[in-house]
Amino acid sequence: MEAYKLITRHSHGVVPPVVEYSCTDNGRHFALQAIGSVDWIERNIADIVGEG
Template sequence: MCPSREVLQHLTSRWGVLVLVALLLGGTHRFSELRRKIDGVSEKMLAQTLQTLEADGFVRRTAHPVVPPHVEYSLTRMGEEAARQVAELVDWIEGNLPRILTGRETTEA
């Protein structure tokens, strides 16, 4: 149970990656805006992912004292650093997707 493995899992989970990249590219978002940006994520999974990333210090949750409640999410400085690294990996995957898919076909044959 190495702590770094747990953090790596949080950052590289299916929804963790998408939350980090959405906040990196789009800045501060409300919950509903993030949910629209991240196609396919359930409300429950987005809430859990945001809570986990906030607990790890990557996401900042700002609740404004108004009615109805207004909550915004943004990246912390450490979250921006991590998100840039994750975004680089996403860019590399997208740039090498033809090679990756060819490798899959070769392996499956």
């Protein structure tokens, strides 16, 4: 996800290791789109699997 610039990673360079991750603007936009897709799938699952 970091390679796709959806999250940023910050290593504090201490022992034991401490690493923080946060969402980028692109990550937040992606998450909203993914939620919309999940909502659509949930509304249409019967048709998707052929039970509707």
